[in-house]
Amino acid sequence: MTRPVLNIALIGSGFMGRAHALAFAAADRTFDLPLSPRVTVLADRDLSTATAAAASLGIPNASGDWREAIADASIDMVAVATPNLLHAPIAIAALEAGKAVYCEKPLATTIAESEAMTAAAAASGRPTAVGFTYLYNPMIALARELVADGEIGEVTAFRGIHAEDFMASADAPFNWRCEPEQAGGALADIGSHIIAMAQHLVGDIASVSGRLHTAYPTRRDAEGNDRAVTVDDQMDAVVAFANGATGTLAASWIASGRKMGLAFEISGTKGSIGFTQEQFNELKLFRSGPGRTNGFTTICAGPEHGDYGAFCPASGHQIGYNDLKTIEVKAAVEAAAGLSSAAKSFADALAVEKVADAIRRSHREGGWTKP
Known part of the structure; x- marks a missing residue:
């Protein structure tokens, strides 16, 4: 029986973008997933970079503008593997466009951005997953x-x-x-x-x-x-x-x-x-x-x-490491399908960022601090 396809826009083609692309392909062959993940477009900082990376990873389409990839009505999930500074704007735009979002850690560069991302996820009702790879061992x-x-x-x-x-x-x-x-x-x-x-x-x-x-x-x-x-x-x-x-x-x-x-x-x-x-x-x-x-x-x-x-x-x-990433992708796909999943959500990642922020405040102010 043919499984429904989960069309994915992958944003970023560096080390982590490549890890995502390999893991999506491996997960589809390793596990009996509820949806068949397909990275159909790769977006990067310019079209030349995106085109070369897409060709090397066997991804059929490329874009030099992540906004264009998100606007594509055929896309079901956006995988964010960019520098940290871009996590919030990309994830929020994707959620507002009705897409599920799978984002690398850290969630964002500030607590305010992390809270905005979590609020956008709650408002959209769309599933989220965050790349805390080592938890999936x-x-x-x-x-x-x-x-x-x-x-x-x-x-x-x-x-x-x-x-x-x-x-x-x-x-x-x-x-x-x-x-x-x-x-x-x-x-x-x-x-x-x-x-x-x-x-x-x-x-x-x-x-x-x-x-x-x-x-x-x-x-x-x-x-x-x-x-x-x-x-x-x-x-x-x-x-x-x-x-x-x-x-x-x-x-x-x-x-x-x-x-x-x-x-x-x-x-x-x-x-x-x-x-x-x-x-490990x-x-x-x-x-x-x-x-x-x-x-x-x-x-x-x-x-x-x-x-x-x-x-x-x-x-x-x-x-190995790429196998952990494959298990992580399994959880993200299950979350996108609306099933019970081991995926860590934006809310879970926000709790991590709050502890990190409390450590920074404790260092500045001295003494004990609450997240």
Whole structure:
């Protein structure tokens, strides 16, 4: 039986735009989706760029104007994979045009824009999804299940970090990540992932006490000019969850040696869970009990763990980043079809942005701050 088609306009053809295009194609072949996703047009900053990217990705149409793509009556969903500064205007225009929207994180560059996007989604009644890719890992689904089922008892603490080293050198050039208007800084760029992870696994964060640190006050741009850096290289925060648990969060892009150090440990009254994205096909589980050999057990991802089995029939063979993106697309398509979905909505992403904003305010004002 032929499935209905979900026609998609993909806005942006950089790293994340390409990841979206590959994931839409893979999801249609990997899962039994309620709708068949088809990227029918790719829009970018100019027609030449869009045409070349569309040709390389097998997308039939190209546009140099995202407004033109949104105005196309045949489009059902708009996938936003642009620089952060464009998330709000594109998403709001798409929602007002009656399209479902699948947007990369962070939701927007300011709280006001994030709130406007969430309000537009509510007013339109159209489904939304946000690209918190790492939440779609089958091992993270298992961790959430273990917590919810009380396998580690009552959660007492969450210690989480997202650490990378792509800005660790003083010679790393000034780029868009250093620009505040692009929601720049480690907190905005990668901190949103560990905040989302904490709230996904433990629950709402009720208050924060945070500090931001700029290790390199100037960086040299592509033209050789020294530019002032006014965003953070590292964020550290103490958090209190609404359920009474405590925790720490950190985000750093100057963590020498770390390539994808998104990691956490959840402590409970009966055990603990440990994870790192650098070995994201494994989960560490400790259950309290007597015995001199008692310790963490390594659980290897396998076909019994949610969507892993759609990619591989054997445990320990591992899935990769693009597979996580494919699982994310599955959730976005299910949301677009009006079905119950694992997709994180604009409202969920706004909750993440509110915590990030509270950390910034705590740094400026001192003391504890509520999101």
